[in-house]
Amino acid sequence: MNGLKSARSSMNVPATVEALRRCIDEQGATVFAVIDHGAAAAQGDLRLPATQLVIFGRPLTGTALLQDCPQLAIDLPLRILIRDDGAQGAVVTWQDPEFVARRFGLTAEESRPLHAAGEVVSAVLEQPVSAY
Template identity: 40%
Template sequence: MTRLAAALALAAGTALAAVTAATPAAADPAAEGLVVKRSAHSVTETLDRLAQMLTDNGLTVFTRIDHAENAAKADLDLPPTQVLIFGNPKLGTPLMQESRTTAIDLPQKALAWEDADGAVWLAYNHPAWLSERHGLEARQEVPEKIGGALDTFATQASNE
């Protein structure tokens, strides 16, 4: 095994351990600005439902990343783990204009994963945390508005 392959395998294993351990019972995600909700649906269905709500409400879904599928291509195991990348340039661009570093966190992402017990979780960064992280002051109403909408969409996507 080459050094690069060994390093990638170690990184993948570390990432798997972090995602598996990152359930609300294992850590306090709210302390890091992460909103986590338990889902009554599979990983795929949870993000399908979220994507539909986002597009129905005028947001753009840019892409979905299936980390488990990518891990399998590298002969590694990872329980279902997917990330949905979405946003609204009319809302996000003014935030980036105020603080260009905001672009590292935009577009917004939602993570759905299955833990070791088979429970499915949905998580996303709270926009107010992003606002604080990047020192956004001029447009405080935007993160608050986005946060409220995301909470509604995430709750509906994860509930029966």
């Protein structure tokens, strides 16, 4: 899918979310929210495989980006989607920072903070991330 990157976690959705939260915290960023789409669906008597969205960032870094490019607020804070696709483990998806950078005309240096989601995923999966 254009603009997104995905990788497979060997852990299930809840374990992957917890590992991501710990890593984000260890790296000094803030987890602003975890949205549990599966639980929300169940409240409406609907079925959805385990699907959670981790929303995180560094306010100082994000604010600096937004001061230069206010439209980036549509993509910040960063988000990582973790979902059960029926196979072993979970699929982890985040925005491709190069795609976002091109959309907003950011230089490599300006877009550096957008790489944080992929870096967190790579650290949690203990492997370089590649397209899934």
